[in-house]
Amino acid sequence: MAKYVIVGGGLAAQRGAEQLRRGDAEAEIAMLSEEATPPYDRPPLSKEYLRGDWDLERITLAKGDTLAEQRIDLRLDARVEAIDAAGHTARLADGSSIAYEKLLYATGGRIRELPLPGADLTGVHYFRTLADAEAIKAVAGPGIRAVIIGAGFIGVELAASLVKLGCQVTVLEVAGYIWSRFLDEELAGYIQRRCEDQGVRFMTSVSPTAITGAAGKVSGVAYAGGEAPADLVCIGVGILPNVELAQAAGLRVENGVVVDEFMQTSHPDIYAAGDVVNYPDPIFKKRRRVEHWGHAEYTGALAAQNMAGERKPYDLLSYVWSDVFDMHLEFAGEEKDFDQMALRGSLADGAFTVLYLKGGALQAYLSVNAPPREFRVLQRLIREQTVVADKLEGLRDRATDLRGLFS
Ligand SMILES: Cc1cc2nc3c(=O)[nH]c(=O)nc-3n(C[C@H](O)[C@H](O)[C@H](O)COP(=O)(O)OP(=O)(O)OC[C@H]3O[C@@H](n4cnc5c(N)ncnc54)[C@H](O)[C@@H]3O)c2cc1C
Numbered sequence: 296m297a298k299y300v301i302v303g304g305g306l307a308a309q310r311g312a313e314q315l316r317r318g319d320a321e322a323e324i325a326m327l328s329e330e331a332t333p334p335y336d337r338p339p340l341s342k343e344y345l346r347g348d349w350d351l352e353r354i355t356l357a358k359g360d361t362l363a364e365q366r367i368d369l370r371l372d373a374r375v376e377a378i379d380a381a382g383h384t385a386r387l388a389d390g391s392s393i394a395y396e397k398l399l400y401a402t403g404g405r406i407r408e409l410p411l412p413g414a415d416l417t418g419v420h421y422f423r424t425l426a427d428a429e430a431i432k433a434v435a436g437p438g439i440r441a442v443i444i445g446a447g448f449i450g451v452e453l454a455a456s457l458v459k460l461g462c463q464v465t466v467l468e469v470a471g472y473i474w475s476r477f478l479d480e481e482l483a484g485y486i487q488r489r490c491e492d493q494g495v496r497f498m499t500s501v502s503p504t505a506i507t508g509a510a511g512k513v514s515g516v517a518y519a520g521g522e523a524p525a526d527l528v529c530i531g532v533g534i535l536p537n538v539e540l541a542q543a544a545g546l547r548v549e550n551g552v553v554v555d556e557f558m559q560t561s562h563p564d565i566y567a568a569g570d571v572v573n574y575p576d577p578i579f580k581k582r583r584r585v586e587h588w589g590h591a592e593y594t595g596a597l598a599a600q601n602m603a604g605e606r607k608p609y610d611l612l613s614y615v616w617s618d619v620f621d622m623h624l625e626f627a628g629e630e631k632d633f634d635q636m637a638l639r640g641s642l643a644d645g646a647f648t649v650l651y652l653k654g655g656a657l658q659a660y661l662s663v664n665a666p667p668r669e670f671r672v673l674q675r676l677i678r679e680q681t682v683v684a685d686k687l688e689g690l691r692d693r694a695t696d697l698r699g700l701f702s
Pocket of ligand 1: 402
C-alpha cells in the first residue's frame, strides 16, 4: 500500500511529491498521471518551447534520475477513474487499484472546448499540453496563416511566438478590446499596438460562427460578415477544473474542489492543490480559484506538508507573469475586483504599472517592464490592504520612490 497517492502529473503534483519525500524518507509515494510524459512546466509551452529556444529536458520538472533517486513511483498513462474515499483506494483506467492513507488531488484543468462546426478539422488545435505544443510546432512556419481564437494571456503569447516562427497571425477576440476584464481601452490599445508593430493582426468584437475547411483540413474561421483564412487555428478560451473525480468521490466541489486554508478537502484524508482548488484567500477574505504557476507550486508543497502532519495555512499573494515580444508582464493580487485604476508611469515610456484599488486600498497591480524593486513595496501594500488613495499623486509619478512614500 502506498502511504501517499497523488492523482495528477503537473506542477502541483510534482511539488507535492518532492515535499512528501522531504517530510518522510521512508513513505511509499505514487504519482499517477494520465499523461505520457513526466511532469513538465507549462508556461514555456506557449513561449520558449514553442519557439524552439528551449528543449524538453529544460522544461522537465524533475531532471535526470531525480524521481527514481527520490523513490517517487511515477506511473504514466495512468488515468485515475475513481476514488473511493471511504475505502481509501484509487481505481485506474487499466482496472487496477491502489490503496492509500492520504491522497493529493492535483488534476489541474483541461481546455474549454468551443462548440463550433468544423472544430474537429485537421489543423485545429487547443493549447494546454506538450502534445498540443508539438502539434502546432510541427506545422508553424513561414507563410502559414494562423488564426487564434481568444485573446487571453495564452492567446496573445501564442500570437507572439507564432509571429516569431514566421506565421501570419490573426487574433479573433469577441470583446471590444483585449484583456477587457482588467484593462481599459487605452491600456489594451497600447498592448495591441505593441503586438501589431511586430506583425500580429487583431480583430475585436468578432464572434466565430464556424471553422471552415475542405477535404478534412481547415481553411478558415467564419464570423458574421466575413472569414479569416487559416492553415492553422488555435483555440484558447480558458480551462475547466478537472473536478469530476472529486465530485464522484463525494468531495465538496464548487468552482473547483473546495479546500480549507490547509488545502484539506471535505474528506480529511484527501488534500488538493493547484489550478483545481477553490481556496480561502486570507488577503482578500474570499474564496478564489486561480490558474497561476506560483500558486500550483506553492499549494502542491503546502498540501504535502499538511498531509505529513503540519498545520500550515495558505499565505501567498497570488501572482502571474507573461512574456509577449519585448514586454514582460507581472500581475499580483486580485485584479477582478476593483473600483479604481491608476497608472504609475506613462505608456510613452514603455514601462508602467497599472494599480487596481478597491475602497481606496491596493488590490492588485499589473506591471509592464517596470523595475522589480518596486514589486516588494506594492506586494506589501496589497498584503496589508493599505489605503493608498490619498497618495495617488506620488504613486502615479514614476520618479517617486515607493519605499519613501510608504515608509
Ligand atoms: C500554455 C500555458 C502557459 C502558461 N503560462 C503561465 C505563465 O506565464 N505564468 C503563470 O503563472 N502561469 C502560467 N500558466 C498556468 C500554469 O502553468 C498552471 O497554473 C499550472 O501548470 C497548474 O498546475 P497544476 O499541477 O495545478 O495543473 P496541470 O498543469 O493541469 O496538471 C494536472 C495534471 O493532472 C493530470 N490529470 C488530470 N486528471 C487526471 C486523472 N484523472 N488521472 C491522472 N492524471 C490526471 C493532467 O493530465 C495533468 O498532467 C500557463 C499554462 C499554460 C497551459
